[in-house]
Amino acid sequence: MEAANQPLLRLRDLSTDIALRRGTVHALDQVNLQVGQGETLGIVGESGSGKTMTVLSIMGLLPTGGHVVGGEILFDGRDLRGLEDKELRRVRGVEMGMVFQDPLTSLNPTLRIGAQVAEPLRVHQGVSKAEARERAIEILRRVGMPRPDKIVDDYPHQLSGGMRQRVVIAMALIRSPRLLIADEPTTALDVTTQRQILELIDDLREEFRMAVILVTHDLGVIAGRADRVAVMYAGRVVETATTAELFRSPRHRYTEALMRALPESAQPDSDGAGRLYSIPGLPPDLSRPLTGCRFAPRCQFATDECRTTDVGLTPDGSGTGHEFACLHPVTGPVTIAAASPSVRTASEVSDPLLTVRDLVKEYDAGGTGVRRTAGRVSAVAGVSFEVGPGETLGIVGESGCGKSTVGRIVAGLEAPTGGRIVLDGADLATLDRGARHRMHRQVQLMFQDSYAAMNPRMRIDSILTEPLEIQQVGDAGARRARVSELLDQVGLPRRALERYPHEFSGGQLQRIGLARSLALSPRLIVADEPVSALDVSVQAQVLNLMRDLQRDLGLSYVFISHDLSVVDYMADRIGVMYLGKLVEVGPAHQVVRAPRHPYTQALLDAVPTPDPGHAPSPDTTIRGELPSALNPPTGCRFRTRCPLAQDICATEPLLQGATHQVACHFPLREEPPAS
Incomplete structure (x- = not known):
C-alpha cells in the first residue's frame, strides 16, 4: 500500500453540532485526521x-x-x-465519491441501474x-458486475x-x-461477498490511485x-497509528476494550466454552457538558484525574506517528486469539427436542404475459438435522443459501413444501391448526432487526x-408479573416499559x-442473524x-x-448450507478448525481476521455470484464455483460420516476418529 507525502485530505479541529428540539448534540469535537493519495485510512x-x-x-x-x-476541511489545500x-457540489460529484452502508436505500427504486450509475456524467459533464x-456499462464491468449490458436495464430490487x-x-x-469514502460498505453482507467487495475497493484504489477512507x-x-x-470515541479521535502498530501495541484503554470484545478473545468460563468481554455502560450523552476523559465512566483503570483532566492526543515517542489520549495507557500487547479452542459439549440425549427430516421449500417464480409462473425456486432442498435439549445448532452460509427460510419454517412462519418437522415428539404436519398453534408456543423467533x-x-x-x-x-396481574420477570432476565430496567422502540x-x-x-417460555428459539448489525461490544453483551x-x-x-466466529462461540454443532442444501454438519470446533467441505473452507478463509499480517489465500476465494435457485446446478450445487470440481460432481453427493458429515466427492480431510 502506497502513501503520499502530502495529505490529499486533512481535517483540522473539525467540530460538528446537530441541533435537535431537545438541545444540541456536539457530534464531533476537534477531530484531526489526514489521508494521502493512494492511502487507506480506517476509522473504527x-x-x-x-x-x-x-x-x-x-x-x-x-x-x-x-x-x-469549527475547524477546517482541507481537500488538496482548499x-x-x-x-x-455550486463549487462544493462539483467537488463532491467529481473529486469525491461515497459508498453508503445500505445500498438499497442509496438507490432510487423507480430508476433503472444504468440511469443511476450514469447520473454524475449527465449532471456534471453533460454527456449524451x-x-x-456505454460508460455505465464499462464501469459496471470494471467493478466485476456480471452481464453489465443486461444489468443496466434492471431495477435495484432485482439485484x-x-x-x-x-x-x-x-x-x-x-x-x-x-x-473514495466507504461507510460500513460490507456490514450487511455475508463473508464471501464482503471479501469480494473489499478486494474490489483495494484493486480500484491501486488502479485509480485514490485515497480511501x-x-x-x-x-x-x-x-x-x-x-x-x-479510533474514535464520543466524537473524538482517541488513538491513531499505522495498522500494524495499532494491533501490535494498542495504547488507549478503549482500543484495548474493543479488541478484548472480539469473539476470538473469549475467555474460558464454567462450561469450558469461553465468555466474551463487554464494555460496561454506554457512551456518554453528547448533548451534555463533558469533563475529563470521555471513556472514564466505562474504564476499569480510570482514576479521579481521568475524570477531571481533558487529555489530548500525544505521541507515544516511537516516531511512527502513533498518538493516543490516555493517562493510563496499555503497556503491553493485547492478545486477541484465545489461548485454546473453545469446545462446548452438549449432554448426550436419546430423544432430540427438534427433528427436521427432508425439509423442502419451493416458491413459484413470477412469470410474464400468459405464463403465470416462470418456474419453481428451490429455496430448501432436502435438509435434515436435529437439535437436542439445551443445545445450540448453528446454521451458516451465504445470503440466499436458504438458512433464514429454514428458520422461518421451523418457527411456523412459513409452511414447508415437503418433509417432516417433529417438535418434542409431535409431527407438526399431522396436527390440526389449533394443536399446531399451541405447539408453536414452544418455538419462538428472534429477528435480525x-x-x-x-x-x-x-x-x-x-x-x-x-x-x-x-x-x-394468565390474567392481567400474572401478565404484568411475567413482563417484569422478562425485563429482569434480559437486564433492562422497569422504566423501559413506558418507552417506545425508537x-x-x-x-x-x-x-x-x-x-x-x-414471553411464552419456549424450549427452542430460532435466532436469525441476531447480532449482525451490532457493534462488537454490544454484540458481546447480547x-x-x-x-x-x-x-x-x-x-x-x-x-x-x-459470521463464523460468532457461530463458533455460540454453537455446539454447525450446519453449513449452500444453495438450499446442507453440505457439512459436525461439532463446532471440528467444522471451524478442520473443515471437510471446500465451501466451508472458503467461508472460513473469507472471514476478516484482526491480524494485519494475515494474508488469505486467493486459491480459496469464492468467485462469482450464487447460482439461481430457479435453475440450480445438477449434482453438487457448489461445483460451478468449486476449485476441486470434476465430472463426477455432476452427480449429487450425500451427507456421509458419523459425527462430522460432509456431502462432497473430494472432502478436504477424513473424518476424525470419535473421541
Whole structure:
C-alpha cells in the first residue's frame, strides 16, 4: 500500500453540532485526521462514536440540523467550508465519491441501474444519454458486475445485496474520484461477498490511485485493508497509528476494550466454552457538558484525574506517528486469539427436542404475459438435522443459501413444501391448526432487526404483553408479573416499559426482542442473524446474555448467521448450507478448525481476521455470484464455483460420516476418529 507525502485530505479541529428540539448534540469535537493519495485510512469505533458524522461532514451531507461549527476541511489545500454551493457540489460529484452502508436505500427504486450509475456524467459533464449508457456499462464491468449490458436495464430490487453494493461503488467511481469514502460498505453482507467487495475497493484504489477512507466497526476489516487507523470515541479521535502498530501495541484503554470484545478473545468460563468481554455502560450523552476523559465512566483503570483532566492526543515517542489520549495507557500487547479452542459439549440425549427430516421449500417464480409462473425456486432442498435439549445448532452460509427460510419454517412462519418437522415428539404436519398453534408456543423467533419487528406505535409493555394475551396466558396481574420477570432476565430496567422502540439503542432493542421471544417460555428459539448489525461490544453483551439464559432456562437455539466466529462461540454443532442444501454438519470446533467441505473452507478463509499480517489465500476465494435457485446446478450445487470440481460432481453427493458429515466427492480431510 502506497502513501503520499502530502495529505490529499486533512481535517483540522473539525467540530460538528446537530441541533435537535431537545438541545444540541456536539457530534464531533476537534477531530484531526489526514489521508494521502493512494492511502487507506480506517476509522473504527462503536455506534455514536462519530465515524459516520465525520465523513458526512467532509461530504457536506449532514442531516437536518447538522452544521460544521469549527475547524477546517482541507481537500488538496482548499478549505471546503469556504466554497460556494455550486463549487462544493462539483467537488463532491467529481473529486469525491461515497459508498453508503445500505445500498438499497442509496438507490432510487423507480430508476433503472444504468440511469443511476450514469447520473454524475449527465449532471456534471453533460454527456449524451447513449454515451452515458456505454460508460455505465464499462464501469459496471470494471467493478466485476456480471452481464453489465443486461444489468443496466434492471431495477435495484432485482439485484442481490452484493450486486447492489457493486452498483453503488460504480456510481461513486464513474468520474474517477481522487477520494473514495466507504461507510460500513460490507456490514450487511455475508463473508464471501464482503471479501469480494473489499478486494474490489483495494484493486480500484491501486488502479485509480485514490485515497480511501474506510469506516467500519469490524476490526478484522480494518486489519486487512487499512494503512493507518483512527479510533474514535464520543466524537473524538482517541488513538491513531499505522495498522500494524495499532494491533501490535494498542495504547488507549478503549482500543484495548474493543479488541478484548472480539469473539476470538473469549475467555474460558464454567462450561469450558469461553465468555466474551463487554464494555460496561454506554457512551456518554453528547448533548451534555463533558469533563475529563470521555471513556472514564466505562474504564476499569480510570482514576479521579481521568475524570477531571481533558487529555489530548500525544505521541507515544516511537516516531511512527502513533498518538493516543490516555493517562493510563496499555503497556503491553493485547492478545486477541484465545489461548485454546473453545469446545462446548452438549449432554448426550436419546430423544432430540427438534427433528427436521427432508425439509423442502419451493416458491413459484413470477412469470410474464400468459405464463403465470416462470418456474419453481428451490429455496430448501432436502435438509435434515436435529437439535437436542439445551443445545445450540448453528446454521451458516451465504445470503440466499436458504438458512433464514429454514428458520422461518421451523418457527411456523412459513409452511414447508415437503418433509417432516417433529417438535418434542409431535409431527407438526399431522396436527390440526389449533394443536399446531399451541405447539408453536414452544418455538419462538428472534429477528435480525428487532426494531422492524416491533410496532413503533406500541410501548414496550404492550409489545411484551401481546403474545401472552394472544395465547391467553394468565390474567392481567400474572401478565404484568411475567413482563417484569422478562425485563429482569434480559437486564433492562422497569422504566423501559413506558418507552417506545425508537427510544432504545440497537443492543437494547435486541434485548427487548429476546425478552419477547421468551414471553411464552419456549424450549427452542430460532435466532436469525441476531447480532449482525451490532457493534462488537454490544454484540458481546447480547451473546453472553443468550448463553446465560440458555444455561439458566435450559433453552435450545437454532442460531443462524453468516459470521463464523460468532457461530463458533455460540454453537455446539454447525450446519453449513449452500444453495438450499446442507453440505457439512459436525461439532463446532471440528467444522471451524478442520473443515471437510471446500465451501466451508472458503467461508472460513473469507472471514476478516484482526491480524494485519494475515494474508488469505486467493486459491480459496469464492468467485462469482450464487447460482439461481430457479435453475440450480445438477449434482453438487457448489461445483460451478468449486476449485476441486470434476465430472463426477455432476452427480449429487450425500451427507456421509458419523459425527462430522460432509456431502462432497473430494472432502478436504477424513473424518476424525470419535473421541
